[in-house]
Amino acid sequence: MGEPFLLTPGPLTTAFSVKQAMLRDWGSWDADFRAMTRSLCDQLVALAGDTAGEFVCVPMQGSGSFSVEAMLGTMVPKGGKALVLANGAYGLRAAETLRVMGRAYTLIDKGDYLPPRGDEVGRALDDDPAITHVIAIHCETSSGILNPVAEIAEAVAARGRSLLIDSMSAFGAVELDVNQIRYDAMVSSANKCIEGVPGFGFVIARRSALEPAKGNAHSLSLDVHAQWQGLVKSGQWRFTPPTHVVAAFLEALRLHAEEGGVPARGARYTQNRDVMVAGMRELGFETLLADRWLSPIIVTFFNPAHPNFDFSRFYELMKAKGFIIYPGKLTVVDSFRVGCIGRMDAEIMRRVVRAAGESLTEMGVDNAAPPAAAIAERAKLAA
Numbered sequence: 001m002g003e004p005f006l007l008t009p010g011p012l013t014t015a016f017s018v019k020q021a022m023l024r025d026w027g028s029w030d031a032d033f034r035a036m037t038r039s040l041c042d043q044l045v046a047l048a049g050d051t052a053g054e055f056v057c058v059p060m061q062g063s064g065s066f067s068v069e070a071m072l073g074t075m076v077p078k079g080g081k082a083l084v085l086a087n088g089a090y091g092l093r094a095a096e097t098l099r100v101m102g103r104a105y106t107l108i109d110k111g112d113y114l115p116p117r118g119d120e121v122g123r124a125l126d127d128d129p130a131i132t133h134v135i136a137i138h139c140e141t142s143s144g145i146l147n148p149v150a151e152i153a154e155a156v157a158a159r160g161r162s163l164l165i166d167s168m169s170a171f172g173a174v175e176l177d178v179n180q181i182r183y184d185a186m187v188s189s190a191n192k193c194i195e196g197v198p199g200f201g202f203v204i205a206r207r208s209a210l211e212p213a214k215g216n217a218h219s220l221s222l223d224v225h226a227q228w229q230g231l232v233k234s235g236q237w238r239f240t241p242p243t244h245v246v247a248a249f250l251e252a253l254r255l256h257a258e259e260g261g262v263p264a265r266g267a268r269y270t271q272n273r274d275v276m277v278a279g280m281r282e283l284g285f286e287t288l289l290a291d292r293w294l295s296p297i298i299v300t301f302f303n304p305a306h307p308n309f310d311f312s313r314f315y316e317l318m319k320a321k322g323f324i325i326y327p328g329k330l331t332v333v334d335s336f337r338v339g340c341i342g343r344m345d346a347e348i349m350r351r352v353v354r355a356a357g358e359s360l361t362e363m364g365v366d367n368a369a370p371p372a373a374a375i376a377e378r379a380k381l382a383a
């Protein structure tokens with residue numbers, strides 16, 4: 001059997017040509033590589049919808065969390081205060097990041113998956129004039145919920161505060177157009193919806209918000225302003241760039257454009273999700289979220305209540321059939337996740353469903369219905 005499909009939210013399954021693009025070495029100081037960096041940044045700013053030259057793209061070495069940390073440390077000044085909107089692990093990680101770097105923050109914690117809404121963000125900002133920045137997670141990958149960033153952005157802009165978005169797992173497949181949603185910076189990484197390999201992240205920031213951020217950063221290497229200025233002055237990353245990863249990413253961007261950009265990528269993932277969710281529901285599985293909140297990125301399913309169901313066994317059976325699934329991250333009920341992103345289409349998702357059905361049979365599980373406690377938990381979303 002060949003390599004398995006990764007039904008995970010990054011690293012994910014990439015195209016052969018993306019892997020092939022890494023078979024050549026580049027000098028980081030060379031003009032050819034500088035041109036690659038420039039092209040990467042220009043294309044990403046264009047993907048964000050900026051045509052007026054108001055935004056800049058700053059790539060940053062490391063996994064996505066390094067770029068989140070760089071964005072927070074650079075954009076939130078030492079005397080600022082952040083409001084973090086959390087409904088899962090990534091929101092809580094943003095708060096933890098601020099705590100470690102010694103920035104003041106307050107938290108709206110909605111638990112495992114309830115969405116932060118625009119009106120409550122508005123009230124929190126009215127109640128606390130010291131808040132300068134709001135941190136929102138676009139798709140909270142731990143449950144798969146697509147948070148309502150448009151209404152959050154409206155509430156933040158109406159009160160003259162600054163919005164920073166972690167769009168790590170959504171950018172490239174879900175619109176985050178600067179002409180429609182007002183924000184000062186967003187962050188994503190190479191190995192999510194653009195379908196590159198891991199190795200760097202990037203911050204897309206409003207120039208007028210980044211310019212005054214000089215000297216804010218808590219860290220030498222994780223300084224978006226300094227990295228930006230380095231790129232402007234020399235065209236180079238300040239420290240060794242992941243050259244092969246950048247080459248792979250440019251090929252991934254080419255495939256992204258060839259497919260039809262953000263709308264087409266989003267449509268393929270949505271079809272992946274719809275085919276997979278419909279098939280899993282036919283097997284008796286139930287989703288944590290109502291359809292309205294399901295992202296086209298990753299879906300959380302409750303573990304079946306059947307006594308023969310065992311997640312690690314299910315995982316191994318799925319792996320033996322060529323599919324790597326993902327454990328759940330909910331604190332209240334047992335769950336697992338299936339990703340819809342990566343170089344996969346509806347036909348692959350039908351095979352995923354078939355593999356899940358066969359795995360249930362092999363475990364002796366004839367009914368995939370979740371326990372009553374899971375259904376009760378889910379009812380909170382409708383309340």
Ligand SMILES: *Cc1c(COP(=O)(O)O)cnc(C)c1O
Pocket residue numbers: 009010063064065066068090137139140141166167168169189
């Ligand atoms: C993947 C992801 C990150 C970054 O995770 P890394 O493991 O550091 O790459 C941050 N936020 C969200 C919402 C993510 O999905």
